Amino acid sequence: MLHTFVALVEDKPGVLTRVASLFRRLNINITSLTVGNTENDGVSRMTIVAEAAEDRAHRMMASLYKLENVLEVDDVGRHSAVIRELALLKVECDAKNRADLFQLAEVFHARIVDLAPESLMMEITGSASKIEGLVQILVQAGYRILEMARTGRMAMRRGRHTSRVLAALSDTSSTGSSSSPPQKPANLTADQKQSGNWSAEQNRS
Amino acid sequence: MSNSSNPRSSDPAIGSQPTRLTGAETLWATLVGEGVRDVFGYPGGAILPAYDALRKFPIRHILVRHEQGAAHMADGYARASGRVGVAVATSGPGATNLVTGIATAMLDSIPIVCITGQVSSKVLGTDAFQEVDITGITLPVTKHNYLVSRTEDLAPALREAFRVAQSGRPGPVLVDITKDAQQNSALFDFAGAAPAAYRPHPMLRADSASMRAALELLRTAKRPVLLAGHGILHSRALDQVRTLAERAQIPVACTLLGLTAFPASHPLNLGMMGMHGESWVNHAIQQADLLIACGMRFDDRVTGTLATYAPKAKKIHIEIDPAEINKNVPIDVALIGDLKEILETLLPLVSERDGSEWLHAISTMKGSAAVRDIQQLPDNGHLYAAHVMHDLWRETHGDAIVVTDVGQHQMWEAQYYKHEKPRSLITSGGLGTMGFALPAAIGAKVACPDREVWVVAGDGGFQMTSPELATIAQEKLKINIAIVNNGYLGMVRQWQEFFYEKNYESTPLLSPDFVKLADAHGIPGAHVTQRSQVVSTVQTAREHKGAFLIDFHVEQEDSVYPMIPSGAALHEMIRRPPENRLVETANES
Ligand SMILES: Cc1ncc(C[n+]2csc(CCOP(=O)(O)OP(=O)(O)O)c2C)c(N)n1
Ligand SMILES: [Mg+2]
Numbered sequence: 001m002l003h004t005f006v007a008l009v010e011d012k013p014g015v016l017t018r019v020a021s022l023f024r025r026l027n028i029n030i031t032s033l034t035v036g037n038t039e040n041d042g043v044s045r046m047t048i049v050a051e052a053a054e055d056r057a058h059r060m061m062a063s064l065y066k067l068e069n070v071l072e073v074d075d076v077g078r079h080s081a082v083i084r085e086l087a088l089l090k091v092e093c094d095a096k097n098r099a100d101l102f103q104l105a106e107v108f109h110a111r112i113v114d115l116a117p118e119s120l121m122m123e124i125t126g127s128a129s130k131i132e133g134l135v136q137i138l139v140q141a142g143y144r145i146l147e148m149a150r151t152g153r154m155a156m157r158r159g160r161h162t163s164r165v166l167a168a169l170s171d172t173s174s175t176g177s178s179s180s181p182p183q184k185p186a187n188l189t190a191d192q193k194q195s196g197n198w199s200a201e202q203n204r205s
Numbered sequence: 206m207s208n209s210s211n212p213r214s215s216d217p218a219i220g221s222q223p224t225r226l227t228g229a230e231t232l233w234a235t236l237v238g239e240g241v242r243d244v245f246g247y248p249g250g251a252i253l254p255a256y257d258a259l260r261k262f263p264i265r266h267i268l269v270r271h272e273q274g275a276a277h278m279a280d281g282y283a284r285a286s287g288r289v290g291v292a293v294a295t296s297g298p299g300a301t302n303l304v305t306g307i308a309t310a311m312l313d314s315i316p317i318v319c320i321t322g323q324v325s326s327k328v329l330g331t332d333a334f335q336e337v338d339i340t341g342i343t344l345p346v347t348k349h350n351y352l353v354s355r356t357e358d359l360a361p362a363l364r365e366a367f368r369v370a371q372s373g374r375p376g377p378v379l380v381d382i383t384k385d386a387q388q389n390s391a392l393f394d395f396a397g398a399a400p401a402a403y404r405p406h407p408m409l410r411a412d413s414a415s416m417r418a419a420l421e422l423l424r425t426a427k428r429p430v431l432l433a434g435h436g437i438l439h440s441r442a443l444d445q446v447r448t449l450a451e452r453a454q455i456p457v458a459c460t461l462l463g464l465t466a467f468p469a470s471h472p473l474n475l476g477m478m479g480m481h482g483e484s485w486v487n488h489a490i491q492q493a494d495l496l497i498a499c500g501m502r503f504d505d506r507v508t509g510t511l512a513t514y515a516p517k518a519k520k521i522h523i524e525i526d527p528a529e530i531n532k533n534v535p536i537d538v539a540l541i542g543d544l545k546e547i548l549e550t551l552l553p554l555v556s557e558r559d560g561s562e563w564l565h566a567i568s569t570m571k572g573s574a575a576v577r578d579i580q581q582l583p584d585n586g587h588l589y590a591a592h593v594m595h596d597l598w599r600e601t602h603g604d605a606i607v608v609t610d611v612g613q614h615q616m617w618e619a620q621y622y623k624h625e626k627p628r629s630l631i632t633s634g635g636l637g638t639m640g641f642a643l644p645a646a647i648g649a650k651v652a653c654p655d656r657e658v659w660v661v662a663g664d665g666g667f668q669m670t671s672p673e674l675a676t677i678a679q680e681k682l683k684i685n686i687a688i689v690n691n692g693y694l695g696m697v698r699q700w701q702e703f704f705y706e707k708n709y710e711s712t713p714l715l716s717p718d719f720v721k722l723a724d725a726h727g728i729p730g731a732h733v734t735q736r737s738q739v740v741s742t743v744q745t746a747r748e749h750k751g752a753f754l755i756d757f758h759v760e761q762e763d764s765v766y767p768m769i770p771s772g773a774a775l776h777e778m779i780r781r782p783p784e785n786r787l788v789e790t791a792n793e794s
Contacts, residue, residue: 014352018344025345
């Protein structure tokens with residue numbers, strides 16, 4: 001199955017290698033991996049999509065946590081989450097079939113972001129299946145896709161759920177106190193236990 | 206694990222006032238601040254600025270003969286003392302020579318910090334002279350590593366390295382320091398460079414429901430076995446484990462690295478489990494209805510084939526690394542966290558239990574095997590390694606630190622030397638690194654100068670790192686060396702005997718005269734070929750004030766029994782063939 005993890009990691013050189021190397025070592029293929037900034041300086045957010053047997057989720061998560069630069073891991077695939085991907089498609093077309101493509105774009109809520117005499121570029125955001133749907137229609141209709149670029153998935157849990165790590169980090173950055181990690185809750189609800197959030201019994205030094 | 210190092214604030218370099226220091230000075234000042242007194246290393250161009258500054262600091266530097274030795278020495282130092290061991294090497298070949306030692310420490314979770322010099326930051330990535338990407342190379346065999354190219358980053362990186370090495374599940378950390386970072390200066394502020402506190406694993410959750418479930422399993426179990434692993438030593442939970450076993454009358458089976466986590470003479474101690482464990486230990490595990498695994502990881506060498514492993518047992522796994530849970534064996538109750546803390550929470554809730562029925566059943570399984578004593582065997586002119594280990598144990602009263610290499614002799618030592626004290630067996634369990642013993646023993650002796658230290662090595666493995674004899678001589682270390690010389694790469698020969706129709710391809714081995722080799726280093730020695738000479742020669746070695754080497758010429762084609770072939774079930778073991786009957790255990794009466 002496809003697993004989707006969100007990992008908050010320190011924004012430092014070599015962190016991507018460590019994460020990638022871990023999946024290599026587990027002999028698991030990474031389907032997509034996106035990295036970007038978060039609302040906190042010094043913290044990057046990775047969305048990792050990997051193809052592996054269902055029961056390997058724990059192993060991947062526990063192994064990610066073994067990396068010193070990893071702050072938090074969330075198995076978002078197991079929760080209600082918004083998962084999005086962006087694709088750019090350059091399609092061969094001339095003045096004759098442009099109108100047809102404009103119509104297709106509208107159906108898929110895609111945008112035309114560039115027009116050239118012999119091609120146009122579409123931008124589409126959505127779930128992977130939506131993007132694949134557009135691609136399929138284009139191909140079936142006989143259009144030639146000259147180039148395609150996809151970002152891979154980004155994911156965020158629905159509702160008020162927020163990473164405690166990030167919450168704590170923004171707290172400490174505003175008060176300027178130590179960079180020590182957030183305190184975990186004393187008692188866990190079943191949901192928290194599943195979530196892989198801070199749930200250690202004790203802070204040890 | 207708690208941070209046991211304490212800054213020596215009396216040292217001028219690490220006083221409360223931030224001072225300007227070169228990177229080289231910063232390196233040593235930080236090590237001093239972390240409580241380091243001894244380092245094992247080998248100089249070279251890229252680490253020369255550091256060496257140039259060394260004599261200003263109260264640190265003993267032991268010059269090794271090969272950087273692999275430096276890493277093993279740091280490792281032996283850490284295993285013997287529980288303190289972080291430190292190895293130093295130059296860039297390129299110096300750094301790559303460390304790798305086997307780092308991997309050895311990684312697989313056994315040993316806290317060491319390796320310092321390597323690196324080419325100047327300006328030429329990083331250009332294939333400059335003696336440049337290798339050592340942080341890249343060691344990525345999978347370190348717990349963490351750092352490349353430091355600015356002097357101001359050095360103290361924080363080093364201090365964090367010490368924290369990472371010893372916190373949580375310990376492990377090796379490498380700090381690669383460019384030459385210019387050693388040469389340039391920056392404000393040094395030891396206190397200001399303190400790392401963020403250890404962040405307990407976000408998946409740590411020995412929550413109360415699991416605790417209750419564990420207690421319930423304990424209460425209802427009829428045939429429990431406690432599996433004692435290396436984590437007991439790391440977590441310093443010896444007393445807690447012992448209290449648990451005694452109060453609930455649970456027999457204890459040890460992993461190889463857990464052998465010194467529970468006293469050998471304790472009536473509840475069954476002995477070593479696994480591939481070369483005694484039959485009753487493995488039978489007890491196979492028949493158990495509850496396994497309480499403490500700081501061990503169900504390695505393939507202790508489980509046999511997983512499909513038939515302890516089929517009737519519920520499993521409680523107390524372990525600090527969540528990645529170990531359900532890795533090999535499905536677990537019923539996982540208590541993730543520090544073993545000592547978890548047991549301290551559990552113990553007040555554990556009540557006394559009558560285990561006599563199950564203990565009696567195990568004694569019956571032992572049968573006569575447990576009461577035979579090789580000491581009583583007639584001396585038939587043959588010298589068996591078992592005899593050597595047994596006599597060595599008697600003569601040293603089970604009190605010495607024994608550092609073993611890898612092979613048959615390692616298993617014989619584990620079977621016949623009864624360890625009473627924690628950390629008194631030092632051996633490469635996870636990686637099984639031949640050549641480990643001699644350098645690791647040097648590290649152990651430097652860490653514990655008042656302890657009696659014995660190397661037990663095979664004729665093969667000894668030759669992998671024997672140049673460290675010169676280190677022993679130069680440092681005037683009192684280390685006793687026992688070579689179990691069978692003329693073969695014995696453990697491999699044994700596999701060839703059992704599984705490859707005695708095709709002894711490339712396992713017969715010619716060795717130098719080890720006594721002469723020692724003599725060339727100014728170290729006296731003796732050959733032993735008869736059982737009757739063992740005790741007196743061991744006595745001579747112990748009484749000699751310097752290092753001493755004994756070359757024991759043992760039976761050449763002897764094998765380690767019992768043995769579970771890899772892939773077989775834990776109870777399907779190969780027994781010693783009757784015509785060559787030698788007892789399989791020694792029991793002091
Ligand atoms: C560095 C390394 N190379 C190869 C091996 C494989 N190996 C395991 S035991 C062994 C034989 C060891 O022979 P010796 O040191 O004479 O000890 P013995 O088994 O005879 O007691 C070998 C080659 C290893 N463990 N480590
Ligand atoms: Mg041998």
